[in-house]
Amino acid sequence: MVPVIPHSRPTVGAAESESVSRVIQSGRIAQGEMVAKFEDDFSRMLNLKQSVAVGSGSAGLHLALLAMDIGPGDEVIIPSFVCTALLNAVNYVGAIPVPADIDPETFNIDPGDVKKRITGRTRAVIVPHMFGLAADMDALLRLGVPIIEDCAQAVGGQHKNHPLGTMGRLAVFSFYATKVMATGEGGMVVSRDRDLISRIRDLRDYDNRPDYRVRYNYKMTDMQAAMGRSQLERLKGFILRRREIAAMYDNALNRLNLRLPVKTPGCIFFRYVVGVHGDIDRWIEHSARQGITCARPVHRPLHGYLGLTGYEHTHATWLSALSIPIYPSLTNEETGRVINALVNCTEEISI
Numbered sequence: 172m173v174p175v176i177p178h179s180r181p182t183v184g185a186a187e188s189e190s191v192s193r194v195i196q197s198g199r200i201a202q203g204e205m206v207a208k209f210e211d212d213f214s215r216m217l218n219l220k221q222s223v224a225v226g227s228g229s230a231g232l233h234l235a236l237l238a239m240d241i242g243p244g245d246e247v248i249i250p251s252f253v254c255t256a257l258l259n260a261v262n263y264v265g266a267i268p269v270p271a272d273i274d275p276e277t278f279n280i281d282p283g284d285v286k287k288r289i290t291g292r293t294r295a296v297i298v299p300h301m302f303g304l305a306a307d308m309d310a311l312l313r314l315g316v317p318i319i320e321d322c323a324q325a326v327g328g329q330h331k332n333h334p335l336g337t338m339g340r341l342a343v344f345s346f347y348a349t350k351v352m353a354t355g356e357g358g359m360v361v362s363r364d365r366d367l368i369s370r371i372r373d374l375r376d377y378d379n380r381p382d383y384r385v386r387y388n389y390k391m392t393d394m395q396a397a398m399g400r401s402q403l404e405r406l407k408g409f410i411l412r413r414r415e416i417a418a419m420y421d422n423a424l425n426r427l428n429l430r431l432p433v434k435t436p437g438c439i440f441f442r443y444v445v446g447v448h449g450d451i452d453r454w455i456e457h458s459a460r461q462g463i464t465c466a467r468p469v470h471r472p473l474h475g476y477l478g479l480t481g482y483e484h485t486h487a488t489w490l491s492a493l494s495i496p497i498y499p500s501l502t503n504e505e506t507g508r509v510i511n512a513l514v515n516c517t518e519e520i521s522i
């Protein structure tokens with residue numbers, strides 16, 4: 172039996188083990204010095220003054236909305252084609268989520284559709300850079316509504332020459348186990364606005380304050396931070412390897428009847444998502460039979476959960492988008508197996 176190739180796999184090893192062990196041996200395992208160092212390293216990478224480490228990307232989105240004073244009666248625009256973390260964050264603060272359709276070429280939120288959904292109550296747009304490809308930030312910034320960049324899938328990516336996470340009012344990152352940089356669970360919030368950053372710092376933990384208000388326990392541990400620092404040191408290499416695998420896929424798959432992902436120089440290929448013909452579940456089953464785990468890149472669009480209709484591009488994309496394994500630890504041999512499985516699928520699955 173050939174081993175199964177998973178859809179995601181963290182790239183972790185001796186460097187992570189050693190740095191986490193050192194923290195454990197130090198006896199200071201909660202939020203402390205290592206978190207502060209990780210924040211500094213992260214700020215330096217983005218050339219920003221401050222970052223705040225948090226327990227998850229979801230916690231980061233929640234704090235970003237709270238720091239912007241967004242609450243009941245306010246509307247927040249989010250894409251429909253994304254995980255429920257965004258919908259949750261808007262609901263955590265009691266605001267009204269307004270899903271928008273996507274651009275079917277890039278899988279990113281469509282600025283034209285966002286524009287139609289702006290009202291007097293719109294307070295923010297949460298913009299994920301889907302699968303590591305920058306959203307159309309120029310058009311989105313022109314809309315004049317504050318933007319929260321969701322860089323959960325796009326750490327190290329760029330839009331033209333700007334690092335992702337440096338163009339919006341705030342940006343949120345995730346270090347969940349499947350993401351580009353992994354600490355098990357974890358996240359980061361960044362902004363150029365010192366006032367927003369200090370609010371987020373204040374809300375992240377609850378102890379030893381002169382006043383009382385509702386605060387959270389959204390801290391990262393020093394063990395996660397140590398792992399994050401090791402991963403951050405390897406980030407450039409991770410991205411190069413992702414691009415290398417993407418290029419192998421591009422070369423091998425362009426002769427098949429598939430729609431290949433749009434690429435830009437700043438794209439980091441968190442996912443490699445192809446458009447397929449025929450029943451997507453059959454593609455997933457047929458590749459699984461060959462030991463390759465492919466997946467829908469978004470489990471179910473948000474408008475479906477909310478009972479809304481009219482999201483034509485999101486719906487069509489959900490029916491045809493297939494995410495195939497891509498991560499730095501995927502070997503060339505494994506990449507070849509994924510390619511063979513897709514060749515086999517195109518032969519077997521006729522429309």
Ligand SMILES: *Cc1c(COP(=O)(O)O)cnc(C)c1O
Nearest residue numbers: 227228229256299323324345347
């Ligand atoms: C993973 C993800 C999140 C949520 O991050 P968690 O750390 O899992 O809470 C938010 N937005 C996007 C686009 C994601 O991919």
